[in-house]
Amino acid sequence: MISNLAAGIGLRQPHYGEVFERRPALGFLEVHSENFFLDGGASMRVLERARAAYPISLHGVGLSLGSADALAEQHLAKLQRLVERIEPDLVSEHLSWGAVGGRHFNDLLPLPSTREALDLMCARVDRVQSALKRPILIENVSAYVAYRGNEMSEFGLLAELARRTGCGLLLDLNNLYVNAVNFGLDPLAALNELTPAMIGEIHLAGHTGTDVGLIDTHGTRVCADVWSLYDEACRRLGPHPTLIEWDTDLPTLDVLLDEAGIAASVAARSEVAHA
């Protein structure tokens, strides 16, 4: 069980050696599940070592739960094998699709917020949770396009998904912020849809501004606006295990630890306020 006050970082290959040498005080480590869909070898050994030293969160990016034609059962079987092998503390995936008609885009494409999409996601999350024999967390994704004909808000859909399936939510505040800017929405309105018990984890990351909107690049420090949003989310919904997500232009380990330290101090402050 990861403490609600825990802050973690993504464990990425350039930092493997340093993390094991220094054993920094972190609440948990998160890895992309698919990087460990392997039978054995050096990567698996690293994950097993990490598992012995830290709580582990397996974050999936390739299951494509929202593919309307089919769920990738083979992918689910690989995830199931990894979960059985590692016994992680958290398992998460996304409210997204990435493949249709046998073609995979290896991306997290947004779903429309319709009853049809909600029903599909409920069926898929039920299937995954029964295969893994545990609840999973579902994350809100960043988006660059929005659909016509939405029948509810994105977070209304996520909250209903959590109520119907018993899954938790992985609240990505950078994605929420990116979408709020890209589509002119109020990010705080989304928080009103959620209850503290629904949230299993929070993601914080950096993004990049371009002339067509904000792009979720995970390649910079968390910006001031997202830190404010985090502060507000902690105040309203209490602290939850929080991950600093950084995937491109990876900085030194110290930069990640510094960001995780900021998250931990914000969470601790909100805990005092909640007490």
Add this chain to the structure above:
Amino acid sequence: MPDLLACEHDIAGALCDTRESARAVRWLTGDAALNERRLAIYRANTAAATTKALGAAYPVIEQVLGPSAFAILARDYQRLAPSTSGDLNELGAALADVVAGHEMGQSLPYLADLARLEWAAHRAYGAADALPFDARAIAQLPAQQQATIRFVWAGGTALVASRFPIVRIWRIHQAGFDGEFSVDWSTGEVALVAREGLRVAVHAVDGGDAAFIAASLAGEPVGAAAERALANDAGFDLGRLLTWLITANVICAIHNSEWEP
């Protein structure tokens, strides 16, 4: 057809082909021109994921071509052999075939074989860990049975034959290589790709060794595989080869049941 499936098909069509953007845009709110530009972000994401996954499996080819040419190869790969899996470890299996028909493969004719070598190394990296093998199990067998046993090879073991010196090319591109960079282009090489512990090892093997390993990997018993090796190279030394392969745990068990081809 339900809306969501139709919507996903239309967006997928637009991501594969910019001329199909209008099909996607009709599902979207907001300014059509802006939406077309934002669809390009998704196309770039898929291109970046493809390039990164191919680069992870083919680090030597990426070095040989340089980042710009490699990105072009990745773009062409995506068009010719699109991803079918959310597991990016699987992406790249067709690179040798794609390279063979690509102008880059025509100007660098060794590139397709180098791709086969790197794909074998990529598969070996994540193969199951071999259990330790006590070679006394062989010595304890009656002499007449020793020729009929078959070897179990460590997961990921593969042979890649080329008319180019692919092992040498592979080796001089490894991180930390500090020897001289000359390549003798007059000879081909057979690469043995094998996991040795957690490390992926690549060795050049000669004709007799290659014939034995190929036959044994295909399931032939030791005696038959050794005959093939001797036919290839009268000086083939089975004892030396087995000592090496068993010590390195590349041969990791024996079957002494009847051989069923």
